[in-house]
Amino acid sequence: xxxxxxxxxxxxxxxxxxxxxxxxxxxxxxxxxxxxxxxxxxxxxxxxxxxxxxxxxxxxxxxxxxxxxxxxxxxxxxxxxxxxxxxxxxxxxxxxxxxxxxxxxxxxxxxxxxxxxxxxxxxxxxxxxxxxxxxxxxxxxxxxxxxxxxxxxxxxxxxxxxxxxxxxxxxxxxxxxxxxxxxxxxxxxxxxxxxxxxxxxxxxxxxxxxxxxxxxxxxxxxxxxxxxxxxxxxxxxxxxxxxxxxxxxxxxxxxxxxxxxxxxxxxxxxxxxxxxxxxxxxxxxxxxxxxxxxxxxxxxxxxxxxxxxxxxxxxxxxxxxxxxxxxxxxxxxxxxxxxxxxxxxxxxxxxxxxxxxxxxxxxxxxxxxxxxxxxxxxxxxxxxxxxxxxxxxxxxxxxxxxxxxxxxxxxxxxxxxxxxxxxxxxxxxxxxxxxxxxxxxxxxxxxxxxxxxxxxxxxxxxxxxxxxxxxxxxxxxxxxxxxxxxxxxxxxxxxxxxxxxxxxxxxxxxxxxxxxxxxxxxxxxxxxxxxxxxxxxxxxxxxxxxxxxxxxxxxxxxxxxxxx
Numbered sequence: 001x002x003x004x005x006x007x008x009x010x011x012x013x014x015x016x017x018x019x020x021x022x023x024x025x026x027x028x029x030x031x032x033x034x035x036x037x038x039x040x041x042x043x044x045x046x047x048x049x050x051x052x053x054x055x056x057x058x059x060x061x062x063x064x065x066x067x068x069x070x071x072x073x074x075x076x077x078x079x080x081x082x083x084x085x086x087x088x089x090x091x092x093x094x095x096x097x098x099x100x101x102x103x104x105x106x107x108x109x110x111x112x113x114x115x116x117x118x119x120x121x122x123x124x125x126x127x128x129x130x131x132x133x134x135x136x137x138x139x140x141x142x143x144x145x146x147x148x149x150x151x152x153x154x155x156x157x158x159x160x161x162x163x164x165x166x167x168x169x170x171x172x173x174x175x176x177x178x179x180x181x182x183x184x185x186x187x188x189x190x191x192x193x194x195x196x197x198x199x200x201x202x203x204x205x206x207x208x209x210x211x212x213x214x215x216x217x218x219x220x221x222x223x224x225x226x227x228x229x230x231x232x233x234x235x236x237x238x239x240x241x242x243x244x245x246x247x248x249x250x251x252x253x254x255x256x257x258x259x260x261x262x263x264x265x266x267x268x269x270x271x272x273x274x275x276x277x278x279x280x281x282x283x284x285x286x287x288x289x290x291x292x293x294x295x296x297x298x299x300x301x302x303x304x305x306x307x308x309x310x311x312x313x314x315x316x317x318x319x320x321x322x323x324x325x326x327x328x329x330x331x332x333x334x335x336x337x338x339x340x341x342x343x344x345x346x347x348x349x350x351x352x353x354x355x356x357x358x359x360x361x362x363x364x365x366x367x368x369x370x371x372x373x374x375x376x377x378x379x380x381x382x383x384x385x386x387x388x389x390x391x392x393x394x395x396x397x398x399x400x401x402x403x404x405x406x407x408x409x410x411x412x413x414x415x416x417x418x419x420x421x422x423x424x425x426x427x428x429x430x431x432x433x434x435x436x437x438x439x440x441x442x443x444x445x446x447x448x449x450x451x452x453x454x455x456x457x458x459x460x461x462x463x464x465x466x467x468x469x470x471x472x473x474x475x476x477x478x479x480x481x482x483x484x485x486x487x488x489x490x491x492x493x494x495x496x497x498x499x500x501x502x503x504x505x506x507x508x509x510x511x512x513x514x515x516x517x518x519x520x521x522x523x524x525x526x527x528x529x530x531x532x533x534x535x536x537x538x539x540x541x542x543x544x545x546x547x548x549x550x551x552x553x554x555x556x557x558x559x560x561x562x563x564x
Contacts (some may be wrong), residue, residue: 052084060090067093068100085117090125099135099280105131111145121149127159134163153439154186162194165201171439173198174207185542187214188225196229198266200236203518203545206437212246230257235265238543238550240274245337256287269550269561270303289321295328302332303549305563309338327355334361338368339563343377354367359388366398367522369454375402375411392424393419431495431519433510445490447472451502459492466533474526491526495519498543500531504538514541514552522546522564532556 048054048062058476066072077096079086086094091114098107112131118131120525126149133142134313146152146160164173177195182189192215199207212230214544220226221275227250234243247262259282263317266275283289294317303312310333317323325333330353337346346365350357362385369378379402382395389395398417403411419426432441449455473491496519502508503515523531523546532548533551535542542553 006423014379017247032362033393038522041333054084056084056087056090056494059084060087060093061089064093068097070101071252073103073106085159086119088122091119091125092128095125095132102136105135119453122144123149123156126152127156130156130163132161132563134159134166135168137165139164139169143172150172151543152185154180154188155187157186157312158191160196161191161198165194165198168201170198170201171454174204181214183541187218187220189220189225192218192332193225194231196226196233200233202432202434202439203237203516204434204437204439205237205239205516206434208237210276222253223260224250224253224255227263231258231265235261235268236545238269238514238545238552240265240269240271256290256293259287260290260296261353263293264299267296267299267303268545269552270300271443271562272300272304272306273311275300291326291329293321294321294323294325295332298329298332302336303563305339305537305561307333307342310336310405324354327353327358328359330355331360331364335368338365339347339371341368341372343368343372343374347377347381352384359392360467362388363392363394366395370398370402373402373405374503375399375408378402379415390422391424393424396424397426422542427521429495429519429521431499431517433499433503433508433515433517435503435506440499440502442495442502444495445493446495446498449498449502451505454505455498455501459497462501462534463492464539466530469533469536471530471533474529492525494524496523496531497528499544500534509540512540514543516543517545519544519546522548523551528558528564 030099045479048058053179056079056558059075059082063072063075063079066075072094076086076090079090091110094428095107097103110429111132114125114129119125126145129145130142133139133145142160142163146156149156151423157176161173161177161180164170164176174195177198179189180191192211196208196211198204199211204389208230211233215221215223215226215230223502224442226493230246231243234240234246243262243265246260249257259278263275263278263282266272279289279293279297281295294313298310298312298313312332314325314329317329319472321414330349334346334350338347343365346368348383350361350365360547362381366378366381369375369381379399382399385392385395400412400415400419400493403415430441432439434440440449446452496517498510499517505518509515523544528551531544531553532544533556540554544553546564548564549560551564
């Protein structure tokens with residue numbers, strides 16, 4: 001054999017096996033694994049065919065060598081016909097492949113087989129099943145699998161925490177992580193990063209801080225995955241300075257994911273200057289930006305209403321880096337054009353871009369039409385949105401509001417009748433605020449909170465004070481005089497106003513510190529206007545994270561500059 005072949009090269013081990021007269025199957029099993037991890041990935045199958053009596057370990061090694069490809073599933077069928085039954089490692093590898101390929105039916109059959117072989121309660125298979133169902137967007141099934149395991153270890157808990165976080169079951173993910181800690185089960189970098197992702201999703205600042213401390217004492221303070229999750233967590237809680245501090249402390253160890261997380265923090269805030277400065281610094285350190293890097297930049301530009309600049313970055317993206325803009329990039333461009341009043345041009349871009357427009361594109365145009373009071377075009381966009389998603393409530397609600405704003409009551413009645421006939425229900429607005437690590441959720445008109453009397457009293461007091469400063473309610477429609485009182489009361493029961501009143505009476509943030517509120521929908525014009533005035537009355541910052549971006553209200557102004 002050529003002496004240039006390294007002793008760590010699987011071919012060296014293979015050569016010795018060929019020369020040996022008593023080579024055991026276990027050596028060939030190891031060789032299959034070694035080849036699958038080397039540059040000679042075509043070798044495992046040919047080597048497999050040289051083995052006279054492959055056992056379950058041999059088959060498993062072959063299946064693992066083809067993980068995340070359909071070949072793994074085909075080899076498994078051949079194995080059953082041999083016939084040889086799988087072990088825990090076989091099923092775990094196959095379930096990972098099914099999750100990657102989104103093969104629900106095959107995964108369900110594997111689950112059934114695991115039950116028959118009494119393998120599903122085992123942690124190795126159980127965690128793989130949990131991960132499989134989570135990746136297939138079936139979190140309830142993932143929870144059921146987890147609950148049926150008699151002994152759950154840290155890997156099982158990690159799979160469930162990450163799975164729930166990925167499925168936007170953030171409160172559940174944090175609860176599972178808390179249960180894990182109470183039971184004395186150790187954390188992994190995945191359970192910590194998953195919990196941080198969940199905390200970021202609901203902007204639970206105190207949870208982020210506690211997880212930060214936990215990561216430090218658990219020895220993960222230098223892990224790039226955890227630190228990237230911390231940057232994302234603090235950023236989504238509105239603490240960009242804290243996110244940058246974590247980023248700067250670990251900047252030498254940050255990978256592209258970490259840099260993109262920091263870029264996204266600035267993008268959500270609409271801080272284009274910081275985003276552009278960081279992008280240049282990233283490139284200067286030798287990183288090659290990817291589509292997510294550019295998405296952060298165009299998002300920051302869109303949040304600043306800079307259409308021309310977005311087009312320039314589209315060109316930079318393709319010419320300098322060979323990256324073609326994706327749907328998300330075009331959505332930013334179309335949204336910015338629409339907000340600038342260039343509705344026809346935005347529509348042309350939507351119809352001529354390299355992709356079929358999705359719901360996000362038509363929803364962005366629909367919102368822009370509403371902003372500029374264009375009812376006919378709004379309904380046109382609404383119909384296109386409904387072609388893709390007949391149950392999308394925003395198409396009906398926004399179009400009806402635009403018609404109402406122009407006093408076109410017949411069209412309002414028609415749209416609402418259509419919504420009723422199709423049994424589409426308007427998504428309720430909800431907002432939440434974190435107080436001493438607990439999340440308090442409020443719905444529009446909510447009177448379920450135990451401190452409801454104090455909340456409404458505080459709202460009444462705030463309403464009187466801001467009216468004295470010049471606040472005037474902003475209606476979505478032309479109102480008859482008799483309706484104004486009822487509508488005015490309804491406006492003051494919006495979920496974000498209730499959350500703000502509660503935050504003020506219970507001391508959600510120390511004096512002088514910002515109050516943070518998260519909303520599931522776009523903040524309405526009236527709440528935006530009211531919060532500008534309230535920030536003057538209470539003399540403190542109010543940060544609201546809605547579905548689009550962050551709004552920082554201070555001294556009667558907002559960081560969005562009217563772009564949201």
